[in-house]
Amino acid sequence: MIVPALSLVVDSAALPPARSAPSLPAMSRLVQAVRDLAAARDLERIVEIVRHAARELVDADGATFVLRDAGQCFYVDEDAIEPLWRGQRFPLQACISGWAMLNGEQVVIPDIYLDDRIPHVAYRPTFVRSLVMTPIRTAEPVGSIGTYWADEHEATPAERELLLALADSTSVAMESIRLLDELEGRVAERTRELEVTNRDLAAFAHVAAHDLKAPLATISGYAELIADMEAASLSAEGASALGAVRRQATRMADLIDAVLAYSTATTTALELGVVDLGEVTGSVLRDLEELIVARGAEVEVGELPSLHGSAALLERVVQNLVVNAINYGDSDAPLVKVDGKVLEGAVRFTISDNGRGVAPEEREAIFDMFMRGRAGSLQQGSGIGLAFARRVVARHGGTLTVSTAEGGGACFTLELPDSSAPPG
Template identity: 40%
Template structure:
């Protein structure tokens, strides 16, 4: 009868050990590094077996590396011993557990090494049976023989450790392969599912780096096209430009999708002049529309909206881009109508329209409606899905009306903001119109700040071909030096990422140096959203690389035209079509 309480205690202890083992296995399944695995295992080995010490041993070729330990006194952390001369090596080479009640009576033990420690007894199990990765050892300061249950617990821990180490190794190999791939491979679904954090960092960097050479290629093509005498060669040049535009659009879409899937988008709501945002979208997209023979118009009265202008800009860029893509003839119209509480912004087109049965699915990722007049553009079917996600982040609802063969209208309703007290601003669209009505005899001077030599050269040639004077510098210090020497630019065009600074800092210091609000263009391959927010706050135009030559020149021409009077935001004004 006296044995029953002892047996019950053993059963209770075993049950607690099994519960602890389950928790440890869960912790190991979440481990993302070998260091994390070592920390979990060294603590768990002692707790499961009530030992005085535990060691985590890794196989390092023909050596045993005592990588980590948890013990009442020092063991051998950081040391390496030949496989043939230590008991952990014996367990790995023989692929089985070993229990030693007295280390000084076992010939496999290097006694001199153990005399410097507290160890009198031990047990050692290999990590993985087939080709051991290492071993887990437990030690006692008094003579003790580990029973079968303790060895089984230790071996179960070792098996879970092996799986965790293999998982970490697979993850490490995957990350290594991802780092070696191109941006196209980064966008692959397998990487999106298994390495989201790594893909986010890689895609952001690759996105910027790919835009740099694309910009110079696109600008050189724009300079080359007018000098090609053969219609066939001009068409080849146009095809190359369209291919670059398709890649640019794909990069935009992939980055937007990754930011949405990664939950990285956060709305920074504020009051802003809606007309300025919409005017810039029109200016930047009008060359593309006119190339297809379309009119791109804006109709609105000045008003102040309350939203995140950077995210809202991406919403309307996608809607306007879609409208131009799927409209073969006619026009695209952006119209903003304000009420007492809100402003409704609609993007309408005279395009192919959307069948009724497809209206509920057009916001799904990768969905593209089939249509008799639909000419596939090579897109991924993500534009409207991204619009829907961005609208959700902004707390907006996207309305759609469409008639096949007649056209479509997409609209969102924005809350109104408080009236802004500001000096009358230059209307970008009006300035562009004034420029076309009264061409200048001599082009204004552009200060171009760009550290990429190819882009700087191509942009300089483009601006000179359009009649602008150009001063090219590679960075912040060089720009200030030119101003100290008397340079008086009409506009500054700067890259966002510059050595030791960024374009927003350059714009601020140039304006401070000149003592006036110099018109500015932030020209960047950075699509993270940071550049867009900073550009909005600084009151400068934003162009993403690669930008077509006509768009760049149109924006610069508008910014360098003579300012025209504009109604203050708070003053009532009639609806105006520009």
């Protein structure tokens, strides 16, 4: 038996209309708005972006940005062919933007005069005939975006989707601003707390230094007095013990000075100016002449640039690093090399030695207070100089690191902003 083929005739008029997609220009405009919102850093910028984008996305005659302010709708700003309600406030229950926020739903009204949710008296002086009101966030909306047409117009599904996407992006941007403001507030509060703490620590350091150095001065004074008056009658053991007292008193005084310098490195006001690193290094080497001669050290100084900073603090940094290089250089013939280089936007300043160097695992630890590394255990010192140096360099907006010098040894590298870019 032959079965005839079935045929199906469909009346196209009986099919539901195809779901329209946003046009390419509209999608491009939405993408641009999303990018702009992602870069916005305050509410004013968000409002500016949204009021223009909302109107352009759906070819509307007007758009408003409405915020929920307690029990009111605040019409923050608008972009329209004629004035609407910029700067005005209305009760949530008295306007369609409030209805959209209270219900968390997008509202589409082709003819405002056929919808009893519209306060017709408020709309008659305006050009508005049709509208779409889109809440910003469906869960607990924080505002809404109003778009208006002068003629009767029923927003298409594509137009509604564009406005919903814009509202979602607006919600994310507003939340980002809120979190950013909260974070900045916390940072500002933490900064204030740290400033108070630093001032308190600096004040304590000054008091402690005074209280500690006073008895030390007495000890040193009596030790010198005994050495002068009783030198002939002291036994060898007594003279040795007295010498130890004097050395330890001097070491203690130096340690107190180092702690005081470290504690005030971030609180002392920076007196900024152009600093010639060549002059600074020359001054340091003159002050260290006795140490250089005693250790038989050789210091090679290359061409050194200038930069913007505190001459007094940077001179102490250079002195600490040069002393460090002399003490940790080769025990028989210490060689210190000081060099500089101008980079793009920065100055690089290096001080290297010919000693044992710093082990990779210790290259961060040696910048901590009282941390001197394995090589440091063989040398005298406070263990504070490198911590002080890094703290000062950080205040200048720079970095201080250590690596292996060419041919061995340690190379300390400072990178600081150049004279054309002073620290803020």
